[in-house]
Amino acid sequence: MSAKVDRLPQAFIWRRVHSLTGLWFVLFLIEHLITNSQAALLLGDNGQGFVRMVNLIHDLPYLTVIEVAFLGIPILIHTAFGIRYALTARPNSMKGDGSKPYLKYNRNRAYTWQRITSWILVVLLIMHVVKFRFLDYPDAVNEGTxxxxxxxxxxxxxxxxxxxxxxxxxxxxxxxxxxxxxxxxxxxxxxxxxxxxxxxxxxxxxxxxxxxxxxxxxxxxxxxxxxxxxxxxxxxxxxxxxxxxxFGKASLLSVRDTFKSWIWVGVYTVFVLCACFHAFNGLWTSMLTWGWVIKSTAQTGARKVAIGLMLLIAFLGLAAVWGTYFLNLKH
Structure with a gap:
């Protein structure tokens, strides 16, 4: 007589898929903002660090397949399930009419802001892709020669x-x-x-x-x-x-052109802050979800690491937004 094997609930599986695609988003965000920061922080380099990194990525074989398979699909999956979870979320860190619990703990506030930033990111991510992948994407002529x-x-x-x-x-x-x-x-x-x-x-x-x-x-x-x-x-x-x-130099000047507008600077400041909070708060919660940190001291240490990474990557992202034109490439 064979032993009965319990199947994992679908909700459990999809939660783990959502978590894994979120971790992939964190890795991409780190690479993306490190690359972009080189347009601003390497003073006197004229953005050549940014140019080299962008050219390296642009010259990858089967780039469109890579973008769709390793960026588009994971982010789409994470976004789709994130919207579903956001719609069913019950934040409890804001005062109401007394009919719902009101908890002023930091983790309750983080839970609420994780849901708020998810809605902001949906809008700004679509805007970002449309702007830099389609509207302001450099046109190639005689490529391969x-x-x-x-x-x-x-x-x-x-x-x-x-x-x-x-x-x-x-x-x-x-x-x-x-x-x-x-x-x-x-x-x-x-x-x-x-x-x-x-x-x-x-x-x-x-x-x-x-x-x-x-x-x-x-x-x-x-x-x-x-x-x-x-x-x-x-x-x-x-x-x-x-x-x-x-391609890298054309992209650099497109970024420079964007960030000489105070409107775009404001929009991308919000984008960077929301993305970094959402990514690294999610990184910490995923450590709990996957059981990587169990003891209270380990959880505290992991939270400090996540906050440190959040501040560092946010600094690099804001440096790219505020420094590409105003600090490094204005003249």
Whole structure:
């Protein structure tokens, strides 16, 4: 007679899945804010630490698959169950009409703020992804070639002249953009006929002249692709197009452009503080959930570690928000 094996309740399993995806969110938040802080704290480095890290991530093979599988899906799972738990939560650290318990303990306040920050993060996370992954995401032109360029539009300011020179990027204003539209397609047909004739030849011998013509045609085609991409972008009179040789530099200037606005500084200050509290308060509670800390002294020590990490990562995040433009890359 076989022994009966009790199955784990589904609620228990999904709580653990929610906890694990939350731990993954903590690790990502640490990496993300360490990377972003390098745009502000490494003074005199012109954000090169940030550029190197962003380029390293951007050059990963199958990046879209990685983003979806290791970021999008875990965060979506955590958010979906987090909303469900937030809707059924019963915070008891705020005064009411007396019909519900009112407890002034720190852990009750933390429980309440964990739910409040979850709603704030849902809104701000969607905003952040839409802004930096779609609206302000640099456009790639001729990617995979030695003439790869990355384009992003930013608002012009006097400090951008010297910052662009130090980073080695080109600025295209609306007037220059209009000039490009006028001069596109000149001499293109004549060159295309010559290239077509060479490619139709059945010769297997190396020809220096043919090589020069085909390489020139390829360079011309890449230049055409760049001009086409530039002329297609819509610019306001106060905007310019950044033409960057690397994705990281284009991203750095997009971040700089965002954080010279006091509105965005305020929004991202709230975002960083909510994310850090939610992540590291969740880290501490997950230690209890998984039984990593059982004794009272161990729980106290773990809470101090979580608070220390929260303050450190929050400092790095706020440094990126307040320092990228105002401290490091204003001029």
């Amino acid at each position: 030695t003439n790869a360029k990355y384009l992003v539009s930013v608002t012009m300011d006097p400090g951008l002249y010297t910052v662009a020179q130090r980073l080695g990027v080109e600025l295209i204003d609306p007037k220059a953009q209009e000039e490009m539209k006028k001069h596109r397609n000149q001499n293109r047909k004549a060159l295309e006929h010559v290239v077509e004739d060479i490619r139709e030849q059945d010769s297997t011998r190396y020809s220096q002249q043919d090589a020069a013509i085909l390489q020139t045609a390829q360079s011309y085609e890449e230049k055409e692709n760049l001009d086409k991409a530039i002329t297609k972008m819509k610019l306001d009179p106060k905007e310019v197009i950044v033409v960057s040789p690397s």
